[in-house]
Amino acid sequence: xxxxxxxxxxxxxxxYKIRLTAAHVGVAIERRDYDIMAGATRSPAFxxxxxxxxxxxxxxxxxxxxxxxGAACLYLADGSPLIPHDRxxxxxxLHWMFWExxxxxxxxxxxxxxHAFVGEDRLSDLxxxxxxxxxxxxxxxLALMDAHLAKTPFLAAGRFSVADIALYAYTHVAxxxxxxxxxxxxxxxxxxxVAAQPNHIPM
Amino acid sequence: xxxxxxxxxxxxxxxYKIRLTAAHVGVAIERRDYDIMAGATRSPAFxxxxxxxxxxxxxxxxxxxxxxxGAACLYLADGSPLIPHDRxxxxxxLHWMFWExxxxxxxxxxxxxxHAFVGEDRLSDLxxxxxxxxxxxxxxxLALMDAHLAKTPFLAAGRFSVADIALYAYTHVAxxxxxxxxxxxxxxxxxxxVAAQPNHIPM
Numbered sequence: 225x226x227x228x229x230x231x232x233x234x235x236x237x238x239x240y241k242i243r244l245t246a247a248h249v250g251v252a253i254e255r256r257d258y259d260i261m262a263g264a265t266r267s268p269a270f271x272x273x274x275x276x277x278x279x280x281x282x283x284x285x286x287x288x289x290x291x292x293x294g295a296a297c298l299y300l301a302d303g304s305p306l307i308p309h310d311r312x313x314x315x316x317x318l319h320w321m322f323w324e325x326x327x328x329x330x331x332x333x334x335x336x337x338x339h340a341f342v343g344e345d346r347l348s349d350l351x352x353x354x355x356x357x358x359x360x361x362x363x364x365x366l367a368l369m370d371a372h373l374a375k376t377p378f379l380a381a382g383r384f385s386v387a388d389i390a391l392y393a394y395t396h397v398a399x400x401x402x403x404x405x406x407x408x409x410x411x412x413x414x415x416x417x418v419a420a421q422p423n424h425i426p427m
Numbered sequence: 428x429x430x431x432x433x434x435x436x437x438x439x440x441x442x443y444k445i446r447l448t449a450a451h452v453g454v455a456i457e458r459r460d461y462d463i464m465a466g467a468t469r470s471p472a473f474x475x476x477x478x479x480x481x482x483x484x485x486x487x488x489x490x491x492x493x494x495x496x497g498a499a500c501l502y503l504a505d506g507s508p509l510i511p512h513d514r515x516x517x518x519x520x521l522h523w524m525f526w527e528x529x530x531x532x533x534x535x536x537x538x539x540x541x542h543a544f545v546g547e548d549r550l551s552d553l554x555x556x557x558x559x560x561x562x563x564x565x566x567x568x569l570a571l572m573d574a575h576l577a578k579t580p581f582l583a584a585g586r587f588s589v590a591d592i593a594l595y596a597y598t599h600v601a602x603x604x605x606x607x608x609x610x611x612x613x614x615x616x617x618x619x620x621v622a623a624q625p626n627h628i629p630m
Binding site: 315 | 479491495496519521529530556571574575
């Protein structure tokens, strides 16, 4: 495999997903940190050479750049036991990963960012007015996971996959966004199962 | 393959992506329509038996249910030429699909839904206040696509893939959300290339 460089912000759950996948498949990645609070991913150099979308994470593979955490995790896990062999199970893993980016991350990760990194006092009016809807949608996402995980030990195919890595990243720090994980016992039991996997690394 | 049933709303671009993928791989799907404006996907029966997330599309495969349009498209296209063989190209296709769900759909599809289906007069205050930010983010998404498609005929791997299907769905009706596609010449040329593919079907 070509040399791997992760363009990242260490406290981002999306970046952590990629490091956690790399740890599970046993590949080394070099880390390059950007101060997103200071706009480092919106600089002309970053936009021109790393990601025109102005966001981290980006996984650099040799001279190629791969944005989007889900794509980077699936690249790293390609051919490994982290991806189910069965066609439906593999698609079901992808379902949870798309669901995370649409229903979970924009609510739970965004509220964590606003609450723990930006600060309540510095929110814009547009951000502030969206807080209640994001609280409700984030709680609904955790409740949906809880109902599912009450029936199965892992999200897809009944065993540990990239879907668990993708959902673990922001779920295990949901308290930082104002959510009470203790209200979701099947989720907290699953978080412990994920953290107990061999080769697990903390954020 | 087991019998396929698409639980859908015909005017949804997310549902169209799945029908378009099925047309390209030549598999028949039965269609079951839900009146989302009347809350048909929030009924207890739908939540219990089709999708606890209360959303369409869901691809039913025999007795299994697969939510999330991207997962359903990738399930149908599995093993077909719509998925690049090369490891990086395949991940790059996924990057565009995740990008679509995070950066494109919540802006362009949502404004189309609010504008053409809900109606300006019926928007809630919370929806109304988000319109300018979604207009800006949607225009940025189209500009990013335009810059990319000025350099390559298709989004990933230089050839037609599931990424093109996923982005075509809401891009080709972006005017219905108040965007002016004529401002993005590389996008409009790409839309014509996608629509000219053998087995293409309209929404």
